[in-house]
Amino acid sequence: MDSQYKSSSNGGIESGSITIRDREVAMANKRSMSGCDVVLRFLALAFCLAAAVILGVSKETKMVAMTLVPTLPPVTIPATAKWHYLSAFKYFMVANCIACGYAAISLVLSLANRKGKKGITKLIILLDLVMVVLLFSAIGSGGAIGLIAYQGNSRLQWNKVCNVFDKFCRRGAVSFGLSIAASIAFFLLVVLAIHNLHRKN
16 A cells, blocks of 8 residues: 655655645745734834824924004014814824724734634735725825925915924924825735735635
């Protein structure tokens, strides 16, 4: 009676058509995929947290000259720029806080789901996609306001303010850049998960 196991020419032991080496390669690929997943989730968490903190602590007060009556000289008054003065920036802040909290929870779920249960995996993929959409919409709405603050709009008589509140605008730009990096990390997580499911099938 022939043995089920026989030596292969490449040094592995065959069982049917699958060698032990093939199994080792599959396990190594699974570990590397899991490692990438953890790293990307940690990066998304760090970027969202940094974006929210930087915008949250941004505050700048400047003395601004305002003309109240055309016949009188301008009056200098203090003006302050804060993120919660604009609804688009409020939305941006809330979106980043939600994404940050979700990144922390999904990081724990990802570490706990080492066996790769399909139900949990599909739920995480769906929520990752929701985070991508949420962050992209927040970046778009806040970015539109930021562009008006930087360039102004002469047709609507909206003056640019970044020439006055330059520090606030620079910190806002950094915050938006970090949020973009977080949204890319979530997008890569979706691509990685779909690729992993495709390989399993």
